[in-house]
Amino acid sequence: MSNGLKERYAQIAPALPVEGSFEYKIPSSLIAGAQPGKRALVPFGNQKITGYILNIYDQPQLDPSRLKPVLEIIDQEPLFFPEQIPMFKFCADYYQCPLGEVLKTALPPGINVSARRIVKITELGKDASLLLSKKAKKLLWVIAQLEELPKDKISDFIEEPVSDSLLNQLAKKGLLEIIDTIEPAKTKPRTELSIKLKRLPSKEEQLYLAHRAKEQARLMNFLKSADSALISELREQFKNPLGLAKSLERRGLVKIEEVIYERKPFSLELIPFSEPASLSREQNQALTEIQKRILENRHRVFLLQGVTGSGKTEVYIQSAKLVLSRGRTVLILVPEIALTPQLLHRFRSRFPDQRIAVLHSGLSSGERFDQWWQIRRGEVSMVIGARSAIFAPLKNLGLIVVDEEQDSAYKQESGVRYQARDLAVYRANQENAVVVLGSATPSLESAYNAELGRYQLLELRERIDSRPLPEVQILDLRKELEKLNFERSATQMPDSELNPEKFLPLESIISEPLALALKENFRRGNQTIIFLNRRGFSPALLCLDCGNRFICPNCSVALTFHQKPTVQKGSSFYGEAPKKSYLLCHHCGYHIPAPDFCPQCLSARIKDFGIGTEQVEEEIKKLLPLAKIARMDRDTMAGRKAYFELIQKMESREIDLLIGTQMVAKGHDLPGVTLVAALLADQSLNLPDFRSGERTFQILTQVAGRSGRGDLPGKVIIQSFNPEHYSIQSALQHDFKGFYEQEMALRKAFGYPPYTRCALIRASGLKKESVAESAQLLGRIARQIKRQKIFVPIRILGPAPAPIFKLRNRVRFQVLVFAPEPALLGKFLRQIKNKFEARPSQSVRLEVDRDPVSLL
Ligand SMILES: [Zn+2]
Ligand SMILES: [Zn+2]
Incomplete structure (x- = not known):
């Protein structure tokens, strides 16, 4: 502390599948730029990696002489707010995944592509004549020729696969260095050149231009009325607008600037403003209850249960109006935004003066990036989005609406397996916001919470305008x-x-x-x-002579018979779509032409069983030809x-x-x-x-x-x-x-949710024997842990083969665990995970899915 600056320290979560966060020292040169929510380059083991700064403070928690220093601060501006950190931590803890993975999930994809792993030769590695394997020597030699190599390119150069463990071993011996370098994010704001009028030409200049540079004069005239224009827009009227602009800039008449061009995620069609609908008595009652809480600034979860066509959207809209008028922000979650164009349209038509951001996976990564930054900078007051929008960096959140709250699309089925509806309740509680869960057929979980009084039930039993139910x-x-x-x-x-x-x-x-x-x-x-x-023509094909069924070689499910190649770009196919009728796996996309004879007995008597949408279409065409x-x-x-x-x-x-x-x-x-x-x-x-x-x-x-x-x-x-x-x-x-x-x-009789909390632990791998063995081990570990007194109320089912035994070539076994309450289940799962992961074999993957939506 020779320069009088106080030492500062940071908790940093590595952007790696590693649990927890770690403490680092911030060198005085970096203190000014360090801020929670930014990313930093830090040493980690023998690598240099990217991490997220969670917290900065003066008093170190560990012995400061043993702390490693932060090497670089990556971001100019924080990517998330400190207020969001409790939800990230909850998410990591509850769904049992590393905090860095949660942050990666929470931030838009374009932001994350900053780190590229490079393998570099060290001086020691250059003349390594140690006792090394042939492969290791070859590896060192190749890298020494090139000094360094991107990690993902190594196998190409060596012409055989190179495992992480080999690289790590060599790094440990000091022969190699594994470094994360920072590359500028792939997705950047898009910029365009604009030309702006600086001053009007003098009389002499005007005369000169009019005689000697007619095109420049024309452009000046244009700018006199328009003041500024995008170069790209001028291409319609001028042959070389950039050249003209540059000439005019040299004369000091105009200025060329770079402006940020915003990618628009929805079409620019004008949406007419629509009037609020008059409310039914039931809608009014529901709205009054919600408004009361909004005015009190207090957290409350409402379950708005309304029959189809009862006008739930109008209740959302008018609740949102009140929240916005009080200067707070609104988050609207919908199951799949691409499937709800009407809802988006209605919100836009009712809030013509509000900036609404849209976040969902159907946007290009550029569009998503722009939308996300607008939210992060506080330029929008309302976000409408699918599942991942629950992480939107909105400040001063007043209301979260979860439309069709029972929909399984709110559950993420890979990576961080979060349930956006449940995170909405957690986040709103943290930020003193109101939640409205809307549905005609609430999930039993939400209905049970309403029965217990945790949520307040608001019912709409009638359709609007007293229309009868069908x-x-x-x-x-x-x-x-x-x-x-x-x-x-x-x-x-x-x-x-x-x-x-x-x-x-x-x-x-x-x-x-x-x-x-x-x-x-x-x-x-x-x-x-x-x-x-x-979908498809029929769900199964069968040989009538030998009983052969056509099963996907990658998944243990029957292939669906599709009669017509109606497939278009963007469907589930990989590769080229087939030209004639075909068999398709709806899980992995595997497909083959429909066979004319059975590959097992060569019989031609092959028949399809069951009915899909294609067949129905054909049948209806016969029934109603007009x-x-x-x-x-x-x-x-x-x-x-x-x-x-x-x-x-x-x-x-x-x-x-x-x-x-x-x-x-x-x-x-x-x-x-x-x-x-x-x-x-x-x-x-x-x-x-x-x-x-x-x-x-x-x-x-x-x-x-x-x-x-x-x-x-x-x-x-x-x-x-x-x-x-x-x-x-x-x-x-x-x-x-x-x-x-x-x-x-x-x-209740079977002890299933919502009376209990459930978790699915799945072991999967490529080799049946080793997965089965691991699953047995998993079962033994679970039952052993259950012997502890606190875990008596836990119930374990399995291990058993998953209903879809093989999926995308991975064999799957699962164990189901039920517990009376979530905290106990969390503790139990953590112990299983720790024990299981301590075992030597790495070929079997273990996944924990809390509150699973699919048990297949
Ligand atoms: Zn056959
Ligand atoms: Zn398949």
Whole structure:
């Protein structure tokens, strides 16, 4: 401290899969630039890595002589605010992942590409004649020739794979250095050249230009009226605007500047301002309760449960208005923004004077980067976005709305497996904000929280303008089978595939009463939606002679038969789309041409079983040859533009009948739709997942909700093999409460969430034997830890093979853990992880998924 500057210290989270944060010394030369929320280059082991500064302080927690120094401060401005750090820490702790990984997830992707790992030869390494393997010597020799190499290029030069552990070993011996270098982020603000008028020309100059430089004179005249212009805009009227501008700049008449050009994530079409709708009595009551809390500046979670078409959006909008008028900011989360163009449109039309940012994965990384920086600089007051927008750096947050809070899209299914809805509640609590969770069919978790009084329930039982809920009719598909005198086929179909639907002939997927209703609705000039949650032509292909099924070689699931190559750019294919009918894996994208004969017995008797959206489309075309029919599924929808166009065509009545997967169930408001049909309502009931009943109820209620939203009353037809199931019966009667009571009784009896908290621990790897072995070990470790007294209330299921045993070539086993409360579960999981990770083998990956949404 010779220069009188006080030493300062920092907690830094490495941007690596390493738990926790570490203390560093900040050299006096860097103190001025250091700030929480910025990234720094720091030594870590024998590497130099990027880390995030969490905290800066005067009193070191460890012996300062042993602390390593910060090497460089990377950012000019902080990337996040100190207020956000508690949520990041909670997220890391709860979902059991490194803090650096959480921060990486929270920041827009373009920001993170700053570090590039380089391997550099040391002096010692240059004349290494030590006892090294042949490969190590070759490696050192190659690097010595080039001095340094990017780590990801090493294998190319050596012409064989080089493992991290070999590099680390050599680094430990001081023969190599592994360094993270800083490269400018890939995504930068886009700039453009602009020309600006500096002064008007004198008389002499004017005369000179008019005679000797006519084009320059013309540009000056243009600028006199416009003051400034982008060079790119001038290209239409001038041949070489930049050259002209430069000449004028030399005369001191204009100035050329670089200006930041903002990429616009939505089209620039003008959206007309729309008037607030008048509220129903129920909407008013709900709004009053929310407004009360907003005025008190106090945290509260509301569960706004409103039947489809009851006007939840209007309640969101008017709540947001109040929050904004008090100078606070608003965050609106939607499941998939690309699927909700109408909601975005409504918000923009109601807040014409507010700057709204949009954040979702459908934006280019440049667009996302710009939007994110606008939020970070405090230039916007409202953010509408999908899951990851929960991390948006909004300051002074007053309200978070989570629309369709039950939607599984709020759960991230890889990396940091967070649930955005739950983080919204945590964040709002930290920042004294109000949360509104909106849904027609709340998740049982949220409904249970409302029952316990943790959340305040607000109900909208009526549709706006007192429109009736659609009339629902159920058709028993078993009768269709009887009519056909159904006999089980003689094929050796495995028992697990014994699903009556697989034997249902195509002619009967549209039962007679449904066919009549479809014809009638078309004749009246009304629109229809047909829902079947399975794309492709049919879900399975079978050899009738040897029983061979066509299974994906990478995943243990049947390949789906697709008849027409309707695939477009942006769909799930890798490589080129096939030209004729084909078999496709819906999990990994593997595809082959549809075979003409069985590869096992060479029989040509190959038959497809079950029905997908393609087949329905074909069938409907035969039934209603004059109707204009469209299909909405992942094969026909390449990106949000195609989707948006199709919704617009539905709005303008250019389409009579829309067939689709669950995409059609999302919250569109299509007043012309008066008939909705769900072809196989029990499809989702057969999944080996304790939430299958809940999902079935939710999807049927949502699909049904698309009917009768305009002036004409709506009708819904549900076909099912299982019509007496309570999930279907409750959907039939629009009865959430009835469903809730029955389902909760089951959950209680089996000890499932929401009565308990659940975690799924999955072991996966390429070799079946080693994964099975690790899974057994995992089970033993779990049961051993459970012997501790505090863990008595914990329940362990498994290890067992995952329902989808093989996925993308990885074999999977899983253990399910249930605990009465989250903290105990967290403690238990941490102990398992620590013990398991101490084992030698690295070929098996362990993933912990808390509050898992998918158990497959
Ligand atoms: Zn065969
Ligand atoms: Zn596959």
